[in-house]
Amino acid sequence: MTLNKTIALIFAIIISLAAFLFAGWLYAWIKRQKNANDKIHSISQLIKSGASTFLRKEYLILGRFAAVLAILIFIFLPDPVWKAGVGDNFTIMLSYVFGTIFSAFAGKIGIFVATIANEKTVEAARKGIKPSFLAGFRGGAVMGMAVVGASMLGVALVLWITDNPTMLLGFSFGASSLALFAKAGGGIFTKTADISADLVGKVELGIPEDDPRNPAVIADNVGDNVGDVAGMGADLFDSHVASLAAALVLAYAIDERHAVMVLVFGALGLLSSILGVSMARMGKTTDPTKALNIGTYSTTALFAVLAGLATLLFDFEWRLYIVTLLGLAVGTIIGIATDYYTNDDRKPVHKVAEASESGPALTIISGVSYGFLSILPAMIGIAISAFGAYMIAAPLGATPAMEIKYALFGISVAAVGMLSIVGMVISNDAYGPIVDNARGLAEMGGLDKEVIDRTDALDSAGNTVKAITKGFAIGAAGLTVISLLGAFISEVNDAAIDLSMDFEITAFDIMDPKVFFGMMIGAAVPAVFSALLMIGVSRNSERMVKEIHRQFDEIPGLKEGKEGILPESDKCVEIATTGALKELIPAGLFAIVMTVVVGLLGGVYAIGGFLAGNILSGILLALFMSNSGGLWDNSKKYIEAGNHGGKGSEAHKAGVVGDTVGDPFKDTAGPSINTQITVVSLFASLLAVIFLTVHLF
C-alpha cells in the first residue's frame, strides 16, 4: 500500500490536533486539583506575574526584532525582491512570521500551565508523593504536547499550503531565531537570579535556599519558569522543527514518497508520546526517576513498533526504518553516557565531591576534567549514527549522485528518529522546574518537613532526568545540523540551477582555503557566543547582588525575619528582566553577523566550512558545559546528603562554588549553543542565493 502526501499531511494534522486536545484535557485536570493555602497561593501568584511580565517584555522586544528580520527577509530572501519579484519572498516572510508566532505560543502555554501546576503539586504533596508526581508531570506534559503539536502542525500546514520545502526553512528559522533569544534571555534571567540568591543567601548569610527573606527568591523561581520551561520549550520546538525541515528538504530532493515517510514518522512519534504521557504515573514504584524513565522507555518502544508497522503497511524502505532506530538508540546511549557523568551514584560525582575537600579550586579542576571526558562518548555516538545512517541509506540510491542524496537524507532521518519521542522528552524536562518551584513554595509556605522531603525527592528526579534529556537534545541538534549542512548544499545547487549558473557544490574540501578559513572562524563562534552570555550573567548578577545587599541593609527587620516584613521581590525580578533582555542582544547578533561576514567574504564554500566548524566546536562546548554543570550541581547535592562532612563543611562550601560556576554553564551557555548552531545553519541556507552570487573572494 502506498500513501500519498495529502493523506500523510492530514494524518500529521490530526495527530497534532489530538495532541492539543490532550493538552487541553491535561490542563483541565490540573485546574481541577486543589489550590494550596493562601500564603503559598499568593507567592505562586507572584511567580506567575513575574514570569508573565518577563515574557511580555521579552516578546515585545523579540516582536520588534522579528518584524525587522521579517522585512529584511521580504527584501532579500531567497533572492532580492527587485530581482525575483514579490511571490517567494512574501511566502518565506510569512513562513518566518508563522514560525516565530508558533514558537512564542508554545512558550507562553508552557509558562501559563507551569505556574499553575507548581502550586497544585505542592498541595498534592501533602497527600503523598504519587499524586504530587502526577500533578508535576502532567503540568510538564501540557508543555510537551503543545510544543510538539505546534511543531507538527506548523510544518504540515506550511508544506500543505506552499508545497515548497524551502518555505519550511523559513518557518524553522522563525522558530530558531525566537528560540535563540528565548533560550539565551531566559538563561541569563534564571542564572542571574539563582546565582545572586545563592551568593548572598547561602554563601554570605548562611540562610537556606528558598528562604522567604531573600529578595531574589521569587526571581529565582520565576527564572525556573522563563529559563527552563519557556526557554527549553522554545529550544526543543526549534530542534524538532529543524529536524523535520531538514529531512523534508532532503526528501524532496529525492521524491515525494520520502516526504510522506518523514511526516508519518514524525506524527507517529507524537502519537507515541501522547500514549506514553497518558500512561505515566508512579504506580508501584516509589522512585520518581524510575517513573519518568519508564515513561521514556515505553514511548521509545511504542514508536519503534508503530514505525515498523507503518514501514510494513505503507511500503517504506526498511533501511530507513533501521536508520530511524539507530538515531533513537544513539540518542538513548548519549543520554545514558550523560547520566553516568552527572548521576550522584557514579564515580565522577563522587570524585568531584571528594576533591572538594581540598577546596574549590580542585572542585573546578576535577569538574572541568570530567566535563571534558564526557565529550567522548557523545561525540563517538553522533559520529557513529551519522556514519551508520550514511552507510545504511546510501545503497538505496541507484546512481552515485542519488547515493549521496539518500545518504544525506539518511542522516536527517536519524535525527528525526532521535527526536521522535521529543514530546515525552519535553514533558520530562518541563516537569523539572515545576517540582523545583513546588519545593520552593513548600519551603516558603512553611509546610511540614515531610512535605518538603517529598518535593525534594521529586526535584532530585527532575535534575537527573534533565541531564539525560539535555544529552539527548545536544545529540539531536548535532545530527540535525549535519543534515542542515546537507540541506544547505541542496539549496545552493537548486539556486544555481534557477540562476542558470554553471555551478554545483560537490564537496567541502578541508584543504580548500576558503573552507578552512570558514572552519576556523565557525569554530570560534560558539566559544565567543557562550562567553558573551556568561559575561551577561556575571554583569547582571553583580547588579542584583548589590540590590539584595541594599534591601538587607535598608529594610529593617528583614535579615532577622521579623513577622510581616517582606522583601521587595519585584525589584529583583525587574533587574533580572531588564538585564537579561539587554545582555542577550550582543550574543545573538554576533552569531548572525559572523555568518553574514564569512559568507560575503568567502561565499558558499567558506560558509560550508563555517557551518562544519561551528557544529564541531558547538557540540563540543555544549556537551562540556552542560555536563560539567550537571556534575557540579549533583556533587554539591551529594555533599549535602551528608558525604564528606555534609552541609556547612569546607567540602560543601567548595561544592557550592562548583554549583555556582556550573549554573551558567548548564542553564545559560550550554543549551543555548544548540540553538545557536541551528540558527546559523538555517540562516545560511536561507541566504544561499546571496552567498552564491555576492562574495569578495
Place this chain on the structure above:
Amino acid sequence: MTLNKTIALIFAIIISLAAFLFAGWLYAWIKRQKNANDKIHSISQLIKSGASTFLRKEYLILGRFAAVLAILIFIFLPDPVWKAGVGDNFTIMLSYVFGTIFSAFAGKIGIFVATIANEKTVEAARKGIKPSFLAGFRGGAVMGMAVVGASMLGVALVLWITDNPTMLLGFSFGASSLALFAKAGGGIFTKTADISADLVGKVELGIPEDDPRNPAVIADNVGDNVGDVAGMGADLFDSHVASLAAALVLAYAIDERHAVMVLVFGALGLLSSILGVSMARMGKTTDPTKALNIGTYSTTALFAVLAGLATLLFDFEWRLYIVTLLGLAVGTIIGIATDYYTNDDRKPVHKVAEASESGPALTIISGVSYGFLSILPAMIGIAISAFGAYMIAAPLGATPAMEIKYALFGISVAAVGMLSIVGMVISNDAYGPIVDNARGLAEMGGLDKEVIDRTDALDSAGNTVKAITKGFAIGAAGLTVISLLGAFISEVNDAAIDLSMDFEITAFDIMDPKVFFGMMIGAAVPAVFSALLMIGVSRNSERMVKEIHRQFDEIPGLKEGKEGILPESDKCVEIATTGALKELIPAGLFAIVMTVVVGLLGGVYAIGGFLAGNILSGILLALFMSNSGGLWDNSKKYIEAGNHGGKGSEAHKAGVVGDTVGDPFKDTAGPSINTQITVVSLFASLLAVIFLTVHLF
C-alpha cells in the same frame, strides 16, 4: 644567483654550530658570575639535584618507551619490513631515535644551565636589576640557542644523509613523541607541586609563597625547571622541527630549489636570534618587559631584512618572502592579542579581579568567559594567515595541480616564518622560570626586601612575556599542523604511486561520512587528553597535600619555623616525580591509540578528518586554557598589588582559587595540546601506507 642544496645545508649547519658556540660562551659567562651565599647555594643545589633526579627518571622511562616505538617503527614503517625490506625502515627508525636524543639533549642542557643561572641571578640582584636581568636572560638564552641549534642541525644532517624528506618526519616524530611526554610529565610535576604548596601554604596556613617551612617549596622550584624549562624547550624544539619538516616535505613535492629556501630562511632566523640575544640587555630602560620585547622586535626586524636580502640575492620567489612575513606578522598579532587578555594593565584582568570581590565562583565564570573570547582573534589570525599564504603562493603554480602544491607549501612557509625567531622566543621563555626561581631563592635565603623586589619585577616581566610566547607557540603549531595535513596527503599519494595503486587524495570532503566520522572523534581527543592530564594533576596533588599535612603534623617545630628545623623536601619531589611519570602515560597513549583506531577503521579519509577535527578543537582548547590560566594568574597578582582589598581580602582568596584552577590549564593541559596535535599529525603521516592499505571501511 642560485644556491644549491649542499651549500644551503652547509650554511644551515654552520649557523647551528655558531649557535652552539654562542651557547657555550653564554654558559661560560654565567659560570663566571658570583655564587650566592651558602644558604642559597645549598637550596639551589637541592633544586638542581631534584631536577636532575626527575629528568633521569623521566628519560629512563621515555628511553624504554622510545625503544619500543623504535622497534615498532622498524617493523612497520613506512611499510611492514617483510614487504618492503630493511632499508627505509632502518633509516626511519634511526631518524626517529636521533630525534628523541636531540630533544632529550636540548632539555637536559636547558635544565643544567637554568639551575645554575637561578643562583647567579639572585646574587646579581644584590647589585641591581640590570646585572640580574642579564644573568637570567643569558641563562635562558643558552636554552634558546641549544634548542634551535639542535633542531637546525638535526634537520640539516638528516636531510644531507638521507636526501629523503620522509625521514625528516621520522626525526620530527622522535622529537614530538619525546616532547609529548616531557611537556605532559613536566607539566604534571610542576603543577602538582605548585598547587599543593599553595593550597596548604597560602590558603590553609597563610604563609607566604616560597616560605622555606613549606615542604613543597623545593618541589615547586624544581617544577619550574622541569615543566617550564625542559618541557617548554622540548615543545618548541618539536614545533620548530615539525615546521621545517612539513615545509621540506612539501618543498620536495615541488622542487629542490624550494628546499634550499626553507633551509636558508630557517638558518637566517637562527642567525637573527643569535644577534638579537647578543644585543639584549636592559640599557637605559628600567622595565625588564620592555627589554625583552625590544629583543624580540629587533630579532623580527633583523630576520625580515636578512630574508629579504636572501630573496634578492638568491632569486627566491618574492611571493614566498611575503608569505614568510605574513606568518611572522600574524604570530606577532596573536601574541599581542594574547597579551591583551592576560596583561594586568588591561580590561579582562581588571574585570576578573573585580568579579573576585563576589567570591571565587564569579572569578571562574568571568575568567572562563574572557578565555573563550580570547580564542577569536587568534583563530581569525590563523585563518587569515593560512588563507593568505594559500592565495599568495598558489599563483606560483603553472597548472592547477601545481597551484595546490604551491599553496600548501605557502602555508608551511608561513609557519616557518612564524617560528623563524623561535631562538629568541625560547630565550625569553626560559628566562621566566630562572627569575621565578631566583625570586624563590631570595625569599628562602632571607635576602633584603629590595633584592626580593628586584627579582619580583624580573619575575613579573617573565610572566607577561610568557603569555605572548605561548600565543606565538599555539599559532605556529596551528599553521604547522595544517601544513602537516598537506604533508600527509603528499605522503599518501606518493605511497599510492609506489604501491601502483590507482588512488589519489584530491580532497577531504566534510560531507564524506568517513571524513566527518574522523572529524568528530578527532575533535574529542584534545578534550580527553587535557582531562586525563588534569585528573593526573588533581590526583597527584591530593597525594602531595597529604604528605605536606603529615610533615606539618609530625615534624615538631616545623610549623612554627623553629631554627634549624627543615622540612623533608625530597619526599615531595619524590611524590611529584613518581606521580607525574605514572599519570602522563594514559594521556599520551590515548592520543596515539585513537589515531591508530580511527585509521584502521576508516583509512586515510577518516584520518584526514581526524587530523582536521583534532587541529580545530586542539587550537581552540589550547588557546582557551593557556589564556584563561594566564588571566587568572595575573588578576591574582593585580589584587595582590593592592587592588580590591589587596592581600588577605576576600577578593584575594577568590583570586587564589582562580590562579590555582588556571595552573594546570596554562602550564599542563594548554601547552601540551600543542604537542599532542603535532604528534598525532606526524604519526598519521608515518602510518600513511598502513592506513592506505589496511582499513575496515
